[in-house]
Amino acid sequence: MDDLKAKYLGQIAEAADEDALEAIRVAAVGKKGEIALKMRELGKMTPEERKAVGPALNALKDEINAALAAKKAALADAALDERLRTEWLDVTLPARHRRQGTVHPVSQATEELTAIFAELGFSVAEGPRIETDWHNFDALNIPGHHPARAEMDTFYMHRAPGDDRPPHVLRTHTSPVQIRSMELQGAPIRVICPGGVYRADYDQTHTPMFHQVEGLAIDKDISMANLKWVLEEFVKAFFEVDDVELRFRASHFPFTEPSAEVDIRCSWEGGQLKIGEGDDWMEILGSGMVHPKVIAAGGIDPEVYQGFAFGIGIDRLAMLKYGIPDLRAFFDSDLRWLRHYGFAALDIPTLHGGLSR
Ligand code: DAH
Numbered sequence: 001m002d003d004l005k006a007k008y009l010g011q012i013a014e015a016a017d018e019d020a021l022e023a024i025r026v027a028a029v030g031k032k033g034e035i036a037l038k039m040r041e042l043g044k045m046t047p048e049e050r051k052a053v054g055p056a057l058n059a060l061k062d063e064i065n066a067a068l069a070a071k072k073a074a075l076a077d078a079a080l081d082e083r084l085r086t087e088w089l090d091v092t093l094p095a096r097h098r099r100q101g102t103v104h105p106v107s108q109a110t111e112e113l114t115a116i117f118a119e120l121g122f123s124v125a126e127g128p129r130i131e132t133d134w135h136n137f138d139a140l141n142i143p144g145h146h147p148a149r150a151e152m153d154t155f156y157m158h159r160a161p162g163d164d165r166p167p168h169v170l171r172t173h174t175s176p177v178q179i180r181s182m183e184l185q186g187a188p189i190r191v192i193c194p195g196g197v198y199r200a201d202y203d204q205t206h207t208p209m210f211h212q213v214e215g216l217a218i219d220k221d222i223s224m225a226n227l228k229w230v231l232e233e234f235v236k237a238f239f240e241v242d243d244v245e246l247r248f249r250a251s252h253f254p255f256t257e258p259s260a261e262v263d264i265r266c267s268w269e270g271g272q273l274k275i276g277e278g279d280d281w282m283e284i285l286g287s288g289m290v291h292p293k294v295i296a297a298g299g300i301d302p303e304v305y306q307g308f309a310f311g312i313g314i315d316r317l318a319m320l321k322y323g324i325p326d327l328r329a330f331f332d333s334d335l336r337w338l339r340h341y342g343f344a345a346l347d348i349p350t351l352h353g354g355l356s357r
Pocket of ligand 1: 172173174175214215253255256285286287288309310311312
């Protein structure tokens with residue numbers, strides 16, 4: 001009995017891993033193990049012998065089981081210690097370049113245009129994406145029956161049954177921020193309002209959520225000439241070209257009078273878009289002199305003040321500048337796309353430091 005005990009406790013102490021322990025368990029206390037065999041021999045013994053040997057075998061079995069359990073716990077502790085020793089992380093190390101996040105082209109374009117307009121004296125204003133029907137439409141001279149409401153494929157927010165107030169909408173453009181900025185700041189005012197907008201539309205150049213930047217300049221002596229100069233300066237700076245020709249086409253928007261859509265001269269040679277040269281024109285924005293009704297809706301006297309406004313698609317600008325063919329990919333969160341088209345996080349665009357190196 002003492003030999004058995006010494007043999008197995010010795011083996012258990014030496015066992016290097018759980019597999020070895022299991023082999024010892026089967027050999028010692030398993031159903032066909034050595035102790036089971038010895039138990040079977042009890043039948044051949046005298047009652048006196050049995051009384052002595054039986055309990056001793058049981059005690060040995062218990063002791064070996066206890067030793068097995070203790071060793072198993074010790075091995076698990078050692079394994080954990082080993083993991084803690086090897087799987088450490090030095091948080092003071094610089095981030096690995098490969099793993100660094102990138103700045104999304106929409107954020108990059110927004111940073112760039114913000115830097116440009118800041119230089120032109122425009123500050124940044126923001127408004128809510130869930131907007132009142134009034135700010136999104138009525139205040140912009142788009143009354144309830146106006147076809148522009150239908151054209152915009154508006155998402156309406158749900159109202160509780162019995163609540164008859166006009167619904168809130170997901171803003172369909174950034175123009176309502178014109179109204180909110182005038183309400184807040186009064187005149188004179190010079191702001192740009194970048195942000196997300198929503199329309200129920202989906203194809204290669206449309207997504208249900210996209211981005212616009214609104215511009216608004218109100219003062220006593222602002223004219224269409226100021227609008228033209230500002231937009232030309234902006235387009236040259238944004239596309240990083242020395243000269244650019246813009247074409248102002250008469251158009252119609254409810255919130256401006258007169259209104260103009262603006263095209264930019266470009267070429268498409270070999271499928272490659274070049275801004276500022278060639279025989280083609282591409283529409284990039286809507287603009288005009290702010291309608292007196294809109295100025296009044298913003299709480300400013302249209303007899304004293306006038307100004308211009310414009311609205312540009314930011315995603316569109318990013319597609320053009322960075323040669324990204326499909327708008328839908330912008331919002332798929334595909335890491336390969338983000339790494340390919342994304343920008344280094346620490347290159348903050350400035351006019352003096354370069355917009356998009
Ligand atoms: N809100 C228009 C749109 O979403 C864009 C626009 C056109 C904005 C003319 C303006 C403007 O401020 O003057 O299509």
